[in-house]
Amino acid sequence: MIANVLFLLLVxxxxxYVFLEKSDKFTSKSIFxxxxxxxFCAILLSFFIxxxxxxxxxxISFISAMYSVYRATKTTNFYKLAYYxxxxxxxxxxxxxxxxxxxxxxxxxxxxxxxxxxxxYEKHYGSANYLYVRGITLATPLVGIHITVYLxxxxxxxxxxxxxxxxxxxxxxxxxxxxxxxxxxxxxxxFLVSMKVLEKSIFGKTNPNIHYVDLNSVEKITHFIIITLxxxxxxxxxxxxxxxxx
Amino acid sequence: xxxxxxxxxxxxxxxAIILSFIKEKEQIPKVNLILSSMIALLSLCxxxxxxxYDKPIVGLDGLVIYNELSAxxxxxxxxxxxxxxxxxxxxxxxEAGYKRFFILLNFIFASIYLLVMSNNLxxxxxxxxxxxxxxxxxxxxxxxxxxxxxxxxxTMYIHKGADFVFLLAVxxxxxxxxxxxxxxxxxxWLTLSQSPxxxxxxxxxGLLYLLAAMMKSAIVPFHIWLPYTSEAPTxxxxxxxxGVVNVGGILLNKMAYLLILTPAVLNIAxxxxxxxxxxxxxxxxxxxxxxxxxxxxxxxxxxYMIMEVGLGAFSLAVYHLIVHGIFKASLFLxxxxxxxxxxxxxxxxxxxxxxxxxxxxxxxxxSKTFKLIALFTIVPVLAFIGAKILLAPxxxxxxxxxxxxxxxxxxxxxxxxxxxxxxxxxxxxxxxxIITSFILILFTYEYLGLTLEHFLYGKDSxxxxxxxxxxxxxxxxxxxxxxxxxxxxxxxxxKPYTNSSNKEPNQTQWKFYRFLVKEGYYFDIFKSSKKGKx
Numbered sequence: 062m063i064a065n066v067l068f069l070l071l072v073x074x075x076x077x078y079v080f081l082e083k084s085d086k087f088t089s090k091s092i093f094x095x096x097x098x099x100x101f102c103a104i105l106l107s108f109f110i111x112x113x114x115x116x117x118x119x120x121i122s123f124i125s126a127m128y129s130v131y132r133a134t135k136t137t138n139f140y141k142l143a144y145y146x147x148x149x150x151x152x153x154x155x156x157x158x159x160x161x162x163x164x165x166x167x168x169x170x171x172x173x174x175x176x177x178x179x180x181x182y183e184k185h186y187g188s189a190n191y192l193y194v195r196g197i198t199l200a201t202p203l204v205g206i207h208i209t210v211y212l213x214x215x216x217x218x219x220x221x222x223x224x225x226x227x228x229x230x231x232x233x234x235x236x237x238x239x240x241x242x243x244x245x246x247x248x249x250x251x252f253l254v255s256m257k258v259l260e261k262s263i264f265g266k267t268n269p270n271i272h273y274v275d276l277n278s279v280e281k282i283t284h285f286i287i288i289t290l291x292x293x294x295x296x297x298x299x300x301x302x303x304x305x306x307x
Numbered sequence: 308x309x310x311x312x313x314x315x316x317x318x319x320x321x322x323a324i325i326l327s328f329i330k331e332k333e334q335i336p337k338v339n340l341i342l343s344s345m346i347a348l349l350s351l352c353x354x355x356x357x358x359x360y361d362k363p364i365v366g367l368d369g370l371v372i373y374n375e376l377s378a379x380x381x382x383x384x385x386x387x388x389x390x391x392x393x394x395x396x397x398x399x400x401x402e403a404g405y406k407r408f409f410i411l412l413n414f415i416f417a418s419i420y421l422l423v424m425s426n427n428l429x430x431x432x433x434x435x436x437x438x439x440x441x442x443x444x445x446x447x448x449x450x451x452x453x454x455x456x457x458x459x460x461x462t463m464y465i466h467k468g469a470d471f472v473f474l475l476a477v478x479x480x481x482x483x484x485x486x487x488x489x490x491x492x493x494x495x496w497l498t499l500s501q502s503p504x505x506x507x508x509x510x511x512x513g514l515l516y517l518l519a520a521m522m523k524s525a526i527v528p529f530h531i532w533l534p535y536t537s538e539a540p541t542x543x544x545x546x547x548x549x550g551v552v553n554v555g556g557i558l559l560n561k562m563a564y565l566l567i568l569t570p571a572v573l574n575i576a577x578x579x580x581x582x583x584x585x586x587x588x589x590x591x592x593x594x595x596x597x598x599x600x601x602x603x604x605x606x607x608x609x610x611y612m613i614m615e616v617g618l619g620a621f622s623l624a625v626y627h628l629i630v631h632g633i634f635k636a637s638l639f640l641x642x643x644x645x646x647x648x649x650x651x652x653x654x655x656x657x658x659x660x661x662x663x664x665x666x667x668x669x670x671x672x673x674s675k676t677f678k679l680i681a682l683f684t685i686v687p688v689l690a691f692i693g694a695k696i697l698l699a700p701x702x703x704x705x706x707x708x709x710x711x712x713x714x715x716x717x718x719x720x721x722x723x724x725x726x727x728x729x730x731x732x733x734x735x736x737x738x739x740x741i742i743t744s745f746i747l748i749l750f751t752y753e754y755l756g757l758t759l760e761h762f763l764y765g766k767d768s769x770x771x772x773x774x775x776x777x778x779x780x781x782x783x784x785x786x787x788x789x790x791x792x793x794x795x796x797x798x799x800x801x802k803p804y805t806n807s808s809n810k811e812p813n814q815t816q817w818k819f820y821r822f823l824v825k826e827g828y829y830f831d832i833f834k835s836s837k838k839g840k841x
Contacts, residue, residue: 196450198404199403199450199451202404202407209444213440218436218437218439218440219433219436219437220433220437224436228429228432228433228474231474231478232429232477232478236478245471248471249471252467256463260456260460263450264447264450264451264456265450265451265453265456266451267451302429303368303370306370306427306429306487307368307369307370
């Protein structure tokens, strides 16, 4: 039980951000870094500690996730969005037990990509708010491609790893009522939030009042590494599926 | 060696990766066309192998298969893809995102090939979802347009619904039958069909597959994404109407042996297909926007296809989707030429009025040509029908065949009205045209349909017809045929001659017309719901 509670705390099964957002010491950036670090610790721990899911804790994290979906639909800030996604996906980790580790790992890598985009926005456009920087696809296609890849990955579309691990787990686990409620809600929740952001961030006409900036070499290398990691995880995900199917 | 054919779904992905590294714009179409020609050639080789050796090509541990269905559909998609790519080479040249367009196009083709060639439900699920996201990005290709983005969102919502329902169906299939392999499942379903059982779970699984197919094939009430996505580039419209919407029919063909076990699902498919075919065809006639009209025409044809599935005519549905795809793709791809013809001034579009399409319609200098066509079709077909009555009288006792013929007549009418424009001086030509088209389609359905049926399913096709337990007596069938003909004539033939200044329509007619013009108040319901009225 102690291990379960530990995992609940580490994977952000409770919406701490409600308190952290009110604190002056924590910015959106630091809340994401804290949540991501905790999730990373949970992923590492899951390889050493067996995690059997407790229905009560799954229900608690599910309520937290639904609240986070609501909050995510209200924000236009990439940093906030990145940590909301961690809270939204917490029930998956708890429900899929140790199998959820690779799902959470690919989620974490996609979110690091989103965090890098937020950094890029903050550096060049003054804030990580995406709503007023429209026309990215036409002005700086490379940035548009990266945002698309990260959000499609989070929105659970193949051939990106989140979707592949998700598929493996849903076919691999025993389904009960709670399973159906959690899986269906989070599956659609991830999709709705990521599609909403995708629509508002990459589409639209270019704004002549904005000086669009493309990725520099360091940023390109960062994103290349992230995409490579996602590709490697995709290959591993396909292998996992094949092991299960054949 | 023949297993090289199984690489077909990977080739478009390879093309997309190669394209992403090409910097010179001129090189993009060359690479694209050369490599996609290779797909077409490979597909033809694969089809030759399947037909000649009469055995499928199975590979990757049974995950993909090049069977009879693939032998027909893969070359169709490959050749269609080649034409669309060639067309897009010049059409998209001045558009922003030329490379992006071809990369996305290749991804969606890869997903269609994978979907057709999949022999495993998981592979099918992956291809099914990959197609949704590819379509979303292509429909919203014109990123600067608010309406394009909004319509793409609706497309995505409906396709996500289809993905979700499909995944649910796959989970339940695995729980019920214990396998993902379609060949294994087919054997199980065939065995089960010998001693029919009434299992609600099998019904649920069948219904979920039907729902998923309906969503992807734009069947009412999931049709809204198709008529409103014509803002996408023309090659994308051609692909959507000739390729993407067909995946519902492809899925139902893959699940044909499961549907034998669920006659109720087939009946539901028939009823919904019938309603969609009539409703969408009526909307097609009244909507004022030519592109939406084409969209509704496709919805109607998809309804027709689902209806055929509901009657157990699975192979006819395949035939229908291919023929409709070729027809609709050619309509979209030649739309530029028609617009050029319709415009006098290149900057001011003239209305698509009688002036353009009736008085200045193509004149057939030699009217004998038409009479000859009629003569050379009517005489042999009359002989055919005579022989059929003498040799196989049961054909006309087969209720499904009668209903199919009625719809064949509707299709023929649409076809000929498109070729020979409606105009008063040509009315005799139209009457002969309708009759000729009906006979032509009767011929095609009978011969090509049966050949295809024999090739795809052999003797098993009889099982499908037996499973489709919708029994309608001859009188009802004839009544339906007569009703369809009267409605068809009223709406299609008489409408252009109605002079509104002479005769005011009554209140009921106005209400009905308004209902159709408002597209069944479908969008008003959504708007009311958004404003909190509902």
